[in-house]
Amino acid sequence: MGEIIRLEHVSKKFGGLVAVDDFSGEIETGSIVGLIGPNGAGKTTLFNMMSCTYPPTSGKIFYKGVDVTKARTDTMAARGLARTFQVTKPFGDMTVVENFMVGAFLHTKDRATARKQAEEIYDYIGMSCGRDKPANETTTVDRKKLEIGRALATKPELLLLDEVMAGCNPQEKLELVETCRKIQKCGITLVVIEHDIKTIMTLCEKIVILHRGAKLTEGTPEQVANDPRAISAYLGEDYHAGC
Numbered sequence: 049m050g051e052i053i054r055l056e057h058v059s060k061k062f063g064g065l066v067a068v069d070d071f072s073g074e075i076e077t078g079s080i081v082g083l084i085g086p087n088g089a090g091k092t093t094l095f096n097m098m099s100c101t102y103p104p105t106s107g108k109i110f111y112k113g114v115d116v117t118k119a120r121t122d123t124m125a126a127r128g129l130a131r132t133f134q135v136t137k138p139f140g141d142m143t144v145v146e147n148f149m150v151g152a153f154l155h156t157k158d159r160a161t162a163r164k165q166a167e168e169i170y171d172y173i174g175m176s177c178g179r180d181k182p183a184n185e186t187t188t189v190d191r192k193k194l195e196i197g198r199a200l201a202t203k204p205e206l207l208l209l210d211e212v213m214a215g216c217n218p219q220e221k222l223e224l225v226e227t228c229r230k231i232q233k234c235g236i237t238l239v240v241i242e243h244d245i246k247t248i249m250t251l252c253e254k255i256v257i258l259h260r261g262a263k264l265t266e267g268t269p270e271q272v273a274n275d276p277r278a279i280s281a282y283l284g285e286d287y288h289a290g291c
């Protein structure tokens with residue numbers, strides 16, 4: 049199927065701090081990839097560059113074969129890249145469906161069409177709070193689904209999920225794993241940042257470990273779980289023994 053996004057020797061410096069250090073890699077179209085690593089490893093920074101929130105200090109990014117290193121976020125959204133934020137930022141006073149409509153307005157100016165699409169997303173994503181619940185009154189798991197739904201409403205081809213499972217209990221995490229699988233089945237490529245190793249290993253076909261801004265290793269969950277560098281720097285002996 050080929051790659052949907054490719055990063056070539058991408059680095060990001062904030063003053064003297066190297067947040068991402070010479071990262072190269074690509075994401076296969078239609079795949080679901082896990083991006084893991086300790087706090088401060090540079091995962092969100094990598095998402096910010098992939099979505100063109102800011103450009104890399106050096107290196108190049110190609111999306112669907114086009115150099116987007118200096119593109120704008122709205123251009124990327126229009127070309128089919130959507131992301132969620134580690135700290136959720138819903139429009140709190142607006143209802144769930146109205147939040148989805150904001151995403152739908154990327155492709156239509158017609159209110160009725162946007163509402164119809166937003167209601168379809170509500171049904172698709174399996175929320176239980178009610179369409180007209182104000183966003184700031186939803187539970188943690190529904191808040192996460194709301195984030196995902198808002199991104200889906202923009203009709204993405206590549207969806208970047210930044211810790212959507214954080215703060216959820218094991219049952220809720222399972223629900224979100226199913227949501228991700230359902231999204232992948234619709235042909236959308238996913239990159240998922242997550243600290244719960246077991247969950248990410250279950251969900252993803254490929255895992256990339258970031259450590260101090262650089263790629264430590266990548267491969268199938270099994271390959272990564274047995275990689276001595278990954279075990280000593282991040283996963284730990286306990287995880288390895290539990291596999």
Ligand SMILES: Nc1ncnc2c1ncn2[C@@H]1O[C@H](COP(=O)(O)OP(=O)(O)OP(=O)(O)O)[C@@H](O)[C@H]1O
Nearest residue numbers: 062065067085086087088089090091092093094134
């Ligand atoms: N806008 C910024 N200005 C200055 N430093 C930043 C900025 N954004 C990130 N950093 C720093 O870059 C490094 C990588 O941060 P980043 O948020 O990408 O890590 P992360 O892997 O997402 O961590 P976490 O798992 O805690 O979310 C950290 O040291 C962070 O403090």
Ligand SMILES: [Mg+2]
Nearest residue numbers: 091092093134
């Ligand atoms: Mg982060």
